[in-house]
Amino acid sequence: MDLRLPENGPAEPFLGAADLLETESRIDLPVEVHVRDDPDERTWAGHYEDRHVLNISRQAATSAMGRELALHELSHMARYEQNHPSHHQSTDEAIFLALAGKRVERRKLAHVHQLANHMKDIYADDITLSVAPGAKLVTFLESRLADAVADRPPVVPTGWQLATPGSDPEITAVNAGFALALVERHDLVDDDHRIYDLAHAAADDAPGVSVERFADAFRSLSDDPTESEYRKALVDMTREYVGGAD
Structure with missing residues:
Protein backbone atom coordinates (compact mmCIF):
# COMPACT_ATOMS: atom_id res chain seq x y z
CA MET A 1 0.00 0.00 0.00
CA GLU A 68 -9.04 0.78 14.73
CA LEU A 69 -10.38 4.07 13.37
CA ALA A 70 -7.71 4.08 10.66
CA LEU A 71 -8.44 0.44 9.78
CA HIS A 72 -12.15 1.21 9.51
CA GLU A 73 -11.50 4.00 7.01
CA LEU A 74 -9.03 1.88 5.03
CA SER A 75 -11.74 -0.76 4.81
CA HIS A 76 -14.07 1.82 3.27
CA MET A 77 -11.36 2.56 0.69
CA ALA A 78 -11.01 -1.13 -0.11
CA ARG A 79 -14.77 -1.45 -0.60
CA TYR A 80 -14.74 1.61 -2.86
CA GLU A 81 -12.03 0.10 -5.06
CA GLN A 82 -13.92 -3.19 -5.17
CA ASN A 83 -16.83 -1.24 -6.70
CA HIS A 84 -19.02 -2.59 -3.95
CA PRO A 85 -22.58 -1.28 -4.44
CA SER A 86 -22.69 0.05 -0.87
CA HIS A 87 -19.94 2.51 -1.68
CA HIS A 88 -21.21 3.63 -5.09
CA GLN A 89 -24.98 3.71 -4.70
CA SER A 90 -26.30 7.29 -4.57
CA THR A 91 -28.14 7.88 -1.30
CA ASP A 92 -30.08 10.75 -2.88
CA GLU A 93 -31.27 8.44 -5.66
CA ALA A 94 -32.47 5.87 -3.14
CA ILE A 95 -34.26 8.56 -1.13
CA PHE A 96 -36.02 9.75 -4.29
CA LEU A 97 -37.11 6.21 -5.14
CA ALA A 98 -38.28 5.53 -1.59
CA LEU A 99 -40.02 8.80 -0.84
CA ALA A 100 -41.25 10.22 -4.17
CA GLY A 101 -44.49 12.10 -3.59
CA LYS A 102 -44.14 12.13 0.20
CA ARG A 103 -43.48 15.01 2.55
CA VAL A 104 -40.76 14.21 5.03
CA GLU A 105 -39.31 16.17 7.94
CA ARG A 106 -35.85 17.60 7.34
CA ARG A 107 -34.47 15.81 10.41
CA LYS A 108 -35.67 12.47 9.06
CA LEU A 109 -33.98 13.10 5.72
CA ALA A 110 -30.75 13.75 7.62
CA HIS A 111 -31.32 10.53 9.54
CA VAL A 112 -31.72 8.56 6.31
CA HIS A 113 -28.23 9.64 5.30
CA GLN A 114 -26.94 8.27 8.62
CA LEU A 115 -28.85 5.05 8.00
CA ALA A 116 -27.16 4.76 4.60
CA ASN A 117 -23.78 5.34 6.25
CA HIS A 118 -24.53 2.50 8.64
CA MET A 119 -25.08 0.21 5.68
CA LYS A 120 -21.70 1.22 4.30
CA ASP A 121 -20.17 0.62 7.73
CA ILE A 122 -21.55 -2.91 7.85
CA TYR A 123 -19.66 -3.78 4.67
CA ALA A 124 -16.49 -1.92 5.67
CA ASP A 125 -16.45 -3.68 9.01
CA ASP A 126 -16.89 -7.08 7.41
CA ILE A 127 -13.29 -6.39 6.31
CA THR A 128 -12.22 -4.67 9.54
CA LEU A 129 -13.41 -7.52 11.74
CA SER A 130 -11.90 -10.18 9.50
CA VAL A 131 -8.40 -8.87 10.28
CA ALA A 132 -8.66 -7.38 13.79
CA PRO A 133 -10.27 -8.36 17.09
CA GLY A 134 -13.59 -6.71 17.90
CA ALA A 135 -13.25 -6.04 21.63
CA LYS A 136 -12.45 -2.33 21.25
CA LEU A 137 -15.28 -1.86 18.78
CA VAL A 138 -17.77 -3.48 21.15
CA THR A 139 -16.66 -1.18 23.96
CA PHE A 140 -16.97 1.80 21.62
CA LEU A 141 -20.47 0.85 20.47
CA GLU A 142 -21.61 0.25 24.02
CA SER A 143 -20.22 3.58 25.24
CA ARG A 144 -21.69 5.63 22.40
CA LEU A 145 -25.09 3.98 22.71
CA ALA A 146 -25.10 4.54 26.47
CA ASP A 147 -24.31 8.22 25.93
CA ALA A 148 -27.10 8.58 23.37
CA VAL A 149 -29.68 6.82 25.55
CA ALA A 150 -28.70 9.08 28.47
CA ASP A 151 -29.08 12.11 26.14
CA ARG A 152 -25.45 13.02 26.53
CA PRO A 153 -24.03 12.85 22.98
CA PRO A 154 -20.23 12.60 23.13
CA VAL A 155 -17.95 15.09 21.44
CA VAL A 156 -15.64 12.43 20.05
CA PRO A 157 -14.47 12.20 16.43
CA THR A 158 -15.30 8.77 15.13
CA GLY A 159 -15.69 6.67 12.07
CA TRP A 160 -18.77 4.97 13.49
CA GLN A 161 -21.22 7.76 14.38
CA LEU A 162 -23.83 6.55 16.85
CA ALA A 163 -25.09 9.81 18.26
CA THR A 164 -26.68 12.88 16.77
CA PRO A 165 -27.03 16.36 18.31
CA GLY A 166 -29.78 16.10 20.91
CA SER A 167 -29.76 12.31 20.74
CA ASP A 168 -33.03 12.12 18.81
CA PRO A 169 -34.74 8.96 20.19
CA GLU A 170 -35.78 7.73 16.73
CA ILE A 171 -32.35 7.73 15.15
CA THR A 172 -30.88 6.46 18.41
CA ALA A 173 -33.18 3.44 18.00
CA VAL A 174 -31.85 2.90 14.47
CA ASN A 175 -28.32 3.25 15.80
CA ALA A 176 -29.09 0.62 18.42
CA GLY A 177 -30.26 -1.72 15.67
CA PHE A 178 -27.02 -1.11 13.79
CA ALA A 179 -24.93 -1.80 16.90
CA LEU A 180 -26.76 -5.07 17.57
CA ALA A 181 -26.46 -6.11 13.94
CA LEU A 182 -22.72 -5.51 13.83
CA VAL A 183 -21.95 -7.45 17.01
CA GLU A 184 -24.29 -10.29 16.03
CA ARG A 185 -23.07 -10.49 12.42
CA HIS A 186 -19.59 -11.20 13.77
CA ASP A 187 -20.51 -13.06 17.00
CA LEU A 188 -18.78 -10.48 19.19
CA VAL A 189 -20.94 -10.66 22.33
CA ASP A 190 -22.93 -13.09 24.45
CA ASP A 191 -26.69 -12.84 24.83
CA ASP A 192 -26.43 -11.21 28.26
CA HIS A 193 -24.14 -8.39 27.16
CA ARG A 194 -25.10 -4.90 28.39
CA ILE A 195 -25.54 -3.67 24.82
CA TYR A 196 -28.87 -5.53 24.72
CA ASP A 197 -30.13 -3.63 27.76
CA LEU A 198 -29.12 -0.36 26.13
CA ALA A 199 -30.86 -1.32 22.89
CA HIS A 200 -34.01 -2.17 24.86
CA ALA A 201 -33.88 1.26 26.51
CA ALA A 202 -33.48 2.91 23.10
CA ALA A 203 -36.49 0.97 21.83
CA ASP A 204 -38.60 2.11 24.80
CA ASP A 205 -37.75 5.73 24.01
CA ALA A 206 -38.88 5.41 20.36
CA PRO A 207 -41.92 3.12 20.18
CA GLY A 208 -42.47 4.05 16.54
CA VAL A 209 -39.12 2.58 15.44
CA SER A 210 -38.47 -1.16 15.62
CA VAL A 211 -34.94 -1.76 16.86
CA GLU A 212 -35.45 -5.46 16.18
CA ARG A 213 -36.42 -4.94 12.54
CA PHE A 214 -33.49 -2.65 11.87
CA ALA A 215 -31.11 -5.02 13.63
CA ASP A 216 -32.36 -7.86 11.45
CA ALA A 217 -32.16 -5.76 8.27
CA PHE A 218 -28.58 -4.60 8.93
CA ARG A 219 -27.43 -8.03 10.13
CA SER A 220 -28.87 -9.90 7.14
CA LEU A 221 -27.41 -7.67 4.42
CA SER A 222 -26.08 -9.94 1.67
CA ASP A 223 -22.29 -10.29 1.60
CA ASP A 224 -22.09 -9.65 -2.14
CA PRO A 225 -25.26 -7.92 -3.35
CA THR A 226 -25.92 -6.81 -6.90
CA GLU A 227 -26.51 -3.10 -7.49
CA SER A 228 -30.24 -3.79 -7.72
CA GLU A 229 -30.30 -5.83 -4.50
CA TYR A 230 -28.41 -3.19 -2.58
CA ARG A 231 -30.58 -0.36 -3.89
CA LYS A 232 -33.70 -2.28 -2.84
CA ALA A 233 -32.30 -2.85 0.66
CA LEU A 234 -31.55 0.87 1.05
CA VAL A 235 -34.96 1.87 -0.30
CA ASP A 236 -36.71 -0.62 2.00
CA MET A 237 -34.85 0.62 5.08
CA THR A 238 -35.58 4.22 4.14
CA ARG A 239 -39.29 3.47 3.89
CA GLU A 240 -39.18 1.52 7.13
CA TYR A 241 -37.68 4.46 8.97
CA VAL A 242 -39.77 7.25 7.46
CA GLY A 243 -42.93 5.19 7.81
CA GLY A 244 -46.17 6.92 7.13
CA ALA A 245 -44.88 10.20 5.74
CA ASP A 246 -47.50 12.00 3.62
Whole structure:
Protein backbone atom coordinates (compact mmCIF):
# COMPACT_ATOMS: atom_id res chain seq x y z
CA MET A 1 0.00 0.00 0.00
CA ASP A 2 1.23 3.47 -0.90
CA LEU A 3 0.56 5.15 2.45
CA ARG A 4 1.53 8.82 2.59
CA LEU A 5 1.93 9.90 6.20
CA PRO A 6 1.83 13.50 7.42
CA GLU A 7 4.77 15.17 9.08
CA ASN A 8 2.55 16.54 11.84
CA GLY A 9 1.11 13.33 13.20
CA PRO A 10 1.79 9.83 14.50
CA ALA A 11 2.69 7.05 12.10
CA GLU A 12 2.06 3.87 14.08
CA PRO A 13 -1.76 3.78 14.00
CA PHE A 14 -1.79 4.08 10.21
CA LEU A 15 1.10 1.70 9.56
CA GLY A 16 -0.46 -0.84 11.92
CA ALA A 17 -3.86 -0.50 10.24
CA ALA A 18 -2.31 -0.89 6.78
CA ASP A 19 -0.44 -4.04 7.82
CA LEU A 20 -3.67 -5.58 9.13
CA LEU A 21 -5.73 -4.68 6.07
CA GLU A 22 -3.20 -6.13 3.67
CA THR A 23 -3.54 -9.59 5.22
CA GLU A 24 -6.99 -9.90 3.63
CA SER A 25 -7.49 -7.05 1.16
CA ARG A 26 -5.71 -4.37 -0.84
CA ILE A 27 -5.87 -0.72 -1.83
CA ASP A 28 -4.27 0.18 -5.15
CA LEU A 29 -4.52 3.97 -5.10
CA PRO A 30 -2.26 6.03 -2.82
CA VAL A 31 -3.66 6.87 0.62
CA GLU A 32 -2.94 10.34 1.99
CA VAL A 33 -3.36 10.79 5.74
CA HIS A 34 -4.45 14.24 6.91
CA VAL A 35 -4.21 14.83 10.66
CA ARG A 36 -6.35 17.75 11.79
CA ASP A 37 -5.75 19.79 14.91
CA ASP A 38 -9.47 20.33 15.53
CA PRO A 39 -10.37 17.73 18.20
CA ASP A 40 -13.95 17.60 16.92
CA GLU A 41 -12.90 16.69 13.38
CA ARG A 42 -14.80 13.60 12.27
CA THR A 43 -12.79 10.67 10.96
CA TRP A 44 -13.74 10.05 7.33
CA ALA A 45 -12.43 8.80 4.01
CA GLY A 46 -12.45 10.80 0.79
CA HIS A 47 -12.24 9.10 -2.61
CA TYR A 48 -10.74 10.73 -5.71
CA GLU A 49 -9.62 9.59 -9.15
CA ASP A 50 -5.95 9.40 -8.19
CA ARG A 51 -5.97 8.85 -4.43
CA HIS A 52 -7.88 8.31 -1.20
CA VAL A 53 -7.67 10.71 1.75
CA LEU A 54 -7.98 9.62 5.37
CA ASN A 55 -9.01 12.61 7.50
CA ILE A 56 -8.64 12.29 11.27
CA SER A 57 -8.11 14.56 14.25
CA ARG A 58 -4.93 14.37 16.23
CA GLN A 59 -6.98 13.48 19.30
CA ALA A 60 -8.53 10.51 17.53
CA ALA A 61 -5.25 9.40 15.92
CA THR A 62 -3.47 9.30 19.28
CA SER A 63 -6.38 7.70 21.17
CA ALA A 64 -6.68 4.05 22.14
CA MET A 65 -8.91 3.64 19.08
CA GLY A 66 -6.42 5.22 16.66
CA ARG A 67 -5.47 2.04 14.81
CA GLU A 68 -9.04 0.78 14.73
CA LEU A 69 -10.38 4.07 13.37
CA ALA A 70 -7.71 4.08 10.66
CA LEU A 71 -8.44 0.44 9.78
CA HIS A 72 -12.15 1.21 9.51
CA GLU A 73 -11.50 4.00 7.01
CA LEU A 74 -9.03 1.88 5.03
CA SER A 75 -11.74 -0.76 4.81
CA HIS A 76 -14.07 1.82 3.27
CA MET A 77 -11.36 2.56 0.69
CA ALA A 78 -11.01 -1.13 -0.11
CA ARG A 79 -14.77 -1.45 -0.60
CA TYR A 80 -14.74 1.61 -2.86
CA GLU A 81 -12.03 0.10 -5.06
CA GLN A 82 -13.92 -3.19 -5.17
CA ASN A 83 -16.83 -1.24 -6.70
CA HIS A 84 -19.02 -2.59 -3.95
CA PRO A 85 -22.58 -1.28 -4.44
CA SER A 86 -22.69 0.05 -0.87
CA HIS A 87 -19.94 2.51 -1.68
CA HIS A 88 -21.21 3.63 -5.09
CA GLN A 89 -24.98 3.71 -4.70
CA SER A 90 -26.30 7.29 -4.57
CA THR A 91 -28.14 7.88 -1.30
CA ASP A 92 -30.08 10.75 -2.88
CA GLU A 93 -31.27 8.44 -5.66
CA ALA A 94 -32.47 5.87 -3.14
CA ILE A 95 -34.26 8.56 -1.13
CA PHE A 96 -36.02 9.75 -4.29
CA LEU A 97 -37.11 6.21 -5.14
CA ALA A 98 -38.28 5.53 -1.59
CA LEU A 99 -40.02 8.80 -0.84
CA ALA A 100 -41.25 10.22 -4.17
CA GLY A 101 -44.49 12.10 -3.59
CA LYS A 102 -44.14 12.13 0.20
CA ARG A 103 -43.48 15.01 2.55
CA VAL A 104 -40.76 14.21 5.03
CA GLU A 105 -39.31 16.17 7.94
CA ARG A 106 -35.85 17.60 7.34
CA ARG A 107 -34.47 15.81 10.41
CA LYS A 108 -35.67 12.47 9.06
CA LEU A 109 -33.98 13.10 5.72
CA ALA A 110 -30.75 13.75 7.62
CA HIS A 111 -31.32 10.53 9.54
CA VAL A 112 -31.72 8.56 6.31
CA HIS A 113 -28.23 9.64 5.30
CA GLN A 114 -26.94 8.27 8.62
CA LEU A 115 -28.85 5.05 8.00
CA ALA A 116 -27.16 4.76 4.60
CA ASN A 117 -23.78 5.34 6.25
CA HIS A 118 -24.53 2.50 8.64
CA MET A 119 -25.08 0.21 5.68
CA LYS A 120 -21.70 1.22 4.30
CA ASP A 121 -20.17 0.62 7.73
CA ILE A 122 -21.55 -2.91 7.85
CA TYR A 123 -19.66 -3.78 4.67
CA ALA A 124 -16.49 -1.92 5.67
CA ASP A 125 -16.45 -3.68 9.01
CA ASP A 126 -16.89 -7.08 7.41
CA ILE A 127 -13.29 -6.39 6.31
CA THR A 128 -12.22 -4.67 9.54
CA LEU A 129 -13.41 -7.52 11.74
CA SER A 130 -11.90 -10.18 9.50
CA VAL A 131 -8.40 -8.87 10.28
CA ALA A 132 -8.66 -7.38 13.79
CA PRO A 133 -10.27 -8.36 17.09
CA GLY A 134 -13.59 -6.71 17.90
CA ALA A 135 -13.25 -6.04 21.63
CA LYS A 136 -12.45 -2.33 21.25
CA LEU A 137 -15.28 -1.86 18.78
CA VAL A 138 -17.77 -3.48 21.15
CA THR A 139 -16.66 -1.18 23.96
CA PHE A 140 -16.97 1.80 21.62
CA LEU A 141 -20.47 0.85 20.47
CA GLU A 142 -21.61 0.25 24.02
CA SER A 143 -20.22 3.58 25.24
CA ARG A 144 -21.69 5.63 22.40
CA LEU A 145 -25.09 3.98 22.71
CA ALA A 146 -25.10 4.54 26.47
CA ASP A 147 -24.31 8.22 25.93
CA ALA A 148 -27.10 8.58 23.37
CA VAL A 149 -29.68 6.82 25.55
CA ALA A 150 -28.70 9.08 28.47
CA ASP A 151 -29.08 12.11 26.14
CA ARG A 152 -25.45 13.02 26.53
CA PRO A 153 -24.03 12.85 22.98
CA PRO A 154 -20.23 12.60 23.13
CA VAL A 155 -17.95 15.09 21.44
CA VAL A 156 -15.64 12.43 20.05
CA PRO A 157 -14.47 12.20 16.43
CA THR A 158 -15.30 8.77 15.13
CA GLY A 159 -15.69 6.67 12.07
CA TRP A 160 -18.77 4.97 13.49
CA GLN A 161 -21.22 7.76 14.38
CA LEU A 162 -23.83 6.55 16.85
CA ALA A 163 -25.09 9.81 18.26
CA THR A 164 -26.68 12.88 16.77
CA PRO A 165 -27.03 16.36 18.31
CA GLY A 166 -29.78 16.10 20.91
CA SER A 167 -29.76 12.31 20.74
CA ASP A 168 -33.03 12.12 18.81
CA PRO A 169 -34.74 8.96 20.19
CA GLU A 170 -35.78 7.73 16.73
CA ILE A 171 -32.35 7.73 15.15
CA THR A 172 -30.88 6.46 18.41
CA ALA A 173 -33.18 3.44 18.00
CA VAL A 174 -31.85 2.90 14.47
CA ASN A 175 -28.32 3.25 15.80
CA ALA A 176 -29.09 0.62 18.42
CA GLY A 177 -30.26 -1.72 15.67
CA PHE A 178 -27.02 -1.11 13.79
CA ALA A 179 -24.93 -1.80 16.90
CA LEU A 180 -26.76 -5.07 17.57
CA ALA A 181 -26.46 -6.11 13.94
CA LEU A 182 -22.72 -5.51 13.83
CA VAL A 183 -21.95 -7.45 17.01
CA GLU A 184 -24.29 -10.29 16.03
CA ARG A 185 -23.07 -10.49 12.42
CA HIS A 186 -19.59 -11.20 13.77
CA ASP A 187 -20.51 -13.06 17.00
CA LEU A 188 -18.78 -10.48 19.19
CA VAL A 189 -20.94 -10.66 22.33
CA ASP A 190 -22.93 -13.09 24.45
CA ASP A 191 -26.69 -12.84 24.83
CA ASP A 192 -26.43 -11.21 28.26
CA HIS A 193 -24.14 -8.39 27.16
CA ARG A 194 -25.10 -4.90 28.39
CA ILE A 195 -25.54 -3.67 24.82
CA TYR A 196 -28.87 -5.53 24.72
CA ASP A 197 -30.13 -3.63 27.76
CA LEU A 198 -29.12 -0.36 26.13
CA ALA A 199 -30.86 -1.32 22.89
CA HIS A 200 -34.01 -2.17 24.86
CA ALA A 201 -33.88 1.26 26.51
CA ALA A 202 -33.48 2.91 23.10
CA ALA A 203 -36.49 0.97 21.83
CA ASP A 204 -38.60 2.11 24.80
CA ASP A 205 -37.75 5.73 24.01
CA ALA A 206 -38.88 5.41 20.36
CA PRO A 207 -41.92 3.12 20.18
CA GLY A 208 -42.47 4.05 16.54
CA VAL A 209 -39.12 2.58 15.44
CA SER A 210 -38.47 -1.16 15.62
CA VAL A 211 -34.94 -1.76 16.86
CA GLU A 212 -35.45 -5.46 16.18
CA ARG A 213 -36.42 -4.94 12.54
CA PHE A 214 -33.49 -2.65 11.87
CA ALA A 215 -31.11 -5.02 13.63
CA ASP A 216 -32.36 -7.86 11.45
CA ALA A 217 -32.16 -5.76 8.27
CA PHE A 218 -28.58 -4.60 8.93
CA ARG A 219 -27.43 -8.03 10.13
CA SER A 220 -28.87 -9.90 7.14
CA LEU A 221 -27.41 -7.67 4.42
CA SER A 222 -26.08 -9.94 1.67
CA ASP A 223 -22.29 -10.29 1.60
CA ASP A 224 -22.09 -9.65 -2.14
CA PRO A 225 -25.26 -7.92 -3.35
CA THR A 226 -25.92 -6.81 -6.90
CA GLU A 227 -26.51 -3.10 -7.49
CA SER A 228 -30.24 -3.79 -7.72
CA GLU A 229 -30.30 -5.83 -4.50
CA TYR A 230 -28.41 -3.19 -2.58
CA ARG A 231 -30.58 -0.36 -3.89
CA LYS A 232 -33.70 -2.28 -2.84
CA ALA A 233 -32.30 -2.85 0.66
CA LEU A 234 -31.55 0.87 1.05
CA VAL A 235 -34.96 1.87 -0.30
CA ASP A 236 -36.71 -0.62 2.00
CA MET A 237 -34.85 0.62 5.08
CA THR A 238 -35.58 4.22 4.14
CA ARG A 239 -39.29 3.47 3.89
CA GLU A 240 -39.18 1.52 7.13
CA TYR A 241 -37.68 4.46 8.97
CA VAL A 242 -39.77 7.25 7.46
CA GLY A 243 -42.93 5.19 7.81
CA GLY A 244 -46.17 6.92 7.13
CA ALA A 245 -44.88 10.20 5.74
CA ASP A 246 -47.50 12.00 3.62
